[in-house]
Amino acid sequence: MIEGIFVEGLIYGIMVLGVFISFRILDFPDLTVDGSFPLGAALMVQCLLLGMNGWLALLVAFAGGVLAGVVTALIHNHLRVPNLLAGILTMTMLYSVNIRILGNRANVPVLNQPTILTQVTEKFTGIIPDEYILLVFFLIVALVVKVLLDLFFRTDLGMTLGAMGNNEQMVISQGVNPKTLKTIGVGLSNGLVAVSGAFAAQYLGFADVGLGQGIIVSGLASVMIGEFLVLKSNRIGVLTLCALAGSVCFYAVMYVGRFYGYLIHMTPSDLNLIKGVLIIILLIMTQAKKLKVPFKVAK
Amino acid sequence: MIELKNVSIVFGQGTVNENKALNNINLKVKEGDFITIIGSNGAGKSTLFNTIAGTYTPTDGQILANGRNVTRDPEYKRAKYIGRIFQNPLLGTAGNMSLEDNMTITHKKGMKWLRRSLNNKTRELFRKELVQLRMGLEHRMKENLVMFSGGQRQALTLLMMVLSKPSLILLDEHTAALDPKNAEIVLELTNKFISEYNLTAMMITHNMSHAIEFGNRLLMMDGGEIIFDIEGEEKKALTVEKLIQKFHELRHKTFENDRTLLAED
Numbered sequence: 001m002i003e004g005i006f007v008e009g010l011i012y013g014i015m016v017l018g019v020f021i022s023f024r025i026l027d028f029p030d031l032t033v034d035g036s037f038p039l040g041a042a043l044m045v046q047c048l049l050l051g052m053n054g055w056l057a058l059l060v061a062f063a064g065g066v067l068a069g070v071v072t073a074l075i076h077n078h079l080r081v082p083n084l085l086a087g088i089l090t091m092t093m094l095y096s097v098n099i100r101i102l103g104n105r106a107n108v109p110v111l112n113q114p115t116i117l118t119q120v121t122e123k124f125t126g127i128i129p130d131e132y133i134l135l136v137f138f139l140i141v142a143l144v145v146k147v148l149l150d151l152f153f154r155t156d157l158g159m160t161l162g163a164m165g166n167n168e169q170m171v172i173s174q175g176v177n178p179k180t181l182k183t184i185g186v187g188l189s190n191g192l193v194a195v196s197g198a199f200a201a202q203y204l205g206f207a208d209v210g211l212g213q214g215i216i217v218s219g220l221a222s223v224m225i226g227e228f229l230v231l232k233s234n235r236i237g238v239l240t241l242c243a244l245a246g247s248v249c250f251y252a253v254m255y256v257g258r259f260y261g262y263l264i265h266m267t268p269s270d271l272n273l274i275k276g277v278l279i280i281i282l283l284i285m286t287q288a289k290k291l292k293v294p295f296k297v298a299k
Numbered sequence: 300m301i302e303l304k305n306v307s308i309v310f311g312q313g314t315v316n317e318n319k320a321l322n323n324i325n326l327k328v329k330e331g332d333f334i335t336i337i338g339s340n341g342a343g344k345s346t347l348f349n350t351i352a353g354t355y356t357p358t359d360g361q362i363l364a365n366g367r368n369v370t371r372d373p374e375y376k377r378a379k380y381i382g383r384i385f386q387n388p389l390l391g392t393a394g395n396m397s398l399e400d401n402m403t404i405t406h407k408k409g410m411k412w413l414r415r416s417l418n419n420k421t422r423e424l425f426r427k428e429l430v431q432l433r434m435g436l437e438h439r440m441k442e443n444l445v446m447f448s449g450g451q452r453q454a455l456t457l458l459m460m461v462l463s464k465p466s467l468i469l470l471d472e473h474t475a476a477l478d479p480k481n482a483e484i485v486l487e488l489t490n491k492f493i494s495e496y497n498l499t500a501m502m503i504t505h506n507m508s509h510a511i512e513f514g515n516r517l518l519m520m521d522g523g524e525i526i527f528d529i530e531g532e533e534k535k536a537l538t539v540e541k542l543i544q545k546f547h548e549l550r551h552k553t554f555e556n557d558r559t560l561l562a563e564d
Contacts, residue, residue, distance in 0.1 A: 156411035163404050166393040175379035175408035
């Protein structure tokens with residue numbers, strides 16, 4: 001049971017890292033996430049059903065997510081649509097696209113297909129106790145993604161992305177086109193979200209078009225919890241670690257709510273309300289503490 | 300260097316609020332010029348800068364940079380050779396990033412890619428450059444810029460801009476938001492850098508004596524036009540009184556209101 005809590009938090013943690021990039025580093029509130037998460041799941045499941053290698057399928061899911069993000073960024077950049085609306089547009093369109101990818105169905109299972117997870121489980125059976133295999137695997141995956149991101153944000157390009165979220169005029173003054181940066185950043189963010197969706201689909205054993213519903217709220221709540229864990233730091237390594245830790249905490253709470261909520265007559269449909277209330281509480285606490293959120297715009 | 304040919308800017312064209320912010324401006328900025336610009340509020344000084352920098356596209360006319368037509372080039376493209384400092388000292392730097400990160404981003408213009416140019420060698424380079432500011436910032440390379448004062452940040456913006464070797468720098472009242480002591484320091488640094496690095500510069504100021512003291516050329520603007528353009532020995536002979544007199548002659552306006560706007564000290 002306990003490993004289930006962590007596994008979920010780590011799988012969704014990759015999505016939280018994506019949300020962290022768009023909301024915190026780029027200061028680009030991107031709602032495409034609600035569509036790119038099931039997009040990753042749908043692409044993964046369909047590629048597996050076509051007999052594709054799991055890691056290759058993961059790459060396809062990532063590419064699909066990047067494309068979704070790029071579409072949002074292009075709508076925002078070239079049609080001068082506010083970023084929130086651009087994200088909603090892409091998210092709405094993705095709903096139809098996802099159903100198409102799933103072959104005009106809302107839900108497609110992969111239960112009898114070999115996935116990355118079944119391969120990993122087979123390989124390590126006997127070496128690690130069965131119930132911990134996935135936990136260890138996802139811990140490694142999440143940390144690898146985190147370290148790669150840390151390295152990325154320490155390059156010149158990564159730093160400039162951070163500067164743009166902080167002060168767009170400065171980036172323009174450096175002769176860099178902020179539109180290009182936004183496209184790269186939002187693309188990367190959604191690529192990660194899609195990868196998270198792809199892993200979620202394998203873990204759950206199906207892809208569902210409704211998987212992404214409210215995922216942005218979960219992602220944001222996780223980011224905020226993470227920021228609560230460690231106070232004030234602008235070191236990217238600390239920030240991404242916080243995002244992951246926030247995700248694990250958030251999904252642990254949700255897990256407990258799902259399994260033990262009935263004790264207080266709570267149903268799974270109440271969880272969305274709980275998520276929203278959680279964010280509101282976090283906002284109030286943040287204000288009360290006058291805690292400065294890293295990478296927030298100073299205008 | 301930069302040349303404006305018959306440049307006009309009209310805001311809200313065809314509406315009741317139509318406003319001619321720049322009216323048929325012709326200006327040739329020569330290499331090595333240090334031009335100060337004065338004029339009351341709404342004279343078109345900032346619009347002129349925004350037009351040169353590419354924030355606004357002219358309604359009419361042409362802008363040439365080194366003989367090339369750049370009228371339609373977006374701001375970020377022109378930023379590669381035009382450096383700009385704003386009145387708001389926070390606009391030139393990213394507050395929630397460290398000093399060394401800021402310098403890494405600014406020390407070369409243009410798109411950044413996946414290399415990491417911040418290393419001990421560049422750190423040493425940045426440290427040496429920072430010494431020029433004489434603010435002790437070379438010992439605070441890892442600190443976030445939110446910890447720095449407005450004056451320090453404006454001085455940094457100036458230094459980082461100078462290091463990128465722009466062919467023209469635009470200073471839009473860059474000391475106006477600072478306290479008198481810091482304003483003086485930043486202004487002195489500006490003057491020092493411009494002569495040391497032999498830069499071509501344009502500076503908007505509300506301070507008439509600064510406009511007279513600094514630079515080799517002076518422009519006076521009013522109602523979207525350059526009404527007075529003076530340089531060399533003639534400019535050196537200027538005094539605040541003569542300048543006010545000149546404005547009166549040219550515009551036949553009572554100076555009572557403008558005198559307060561064009562503050563004398």
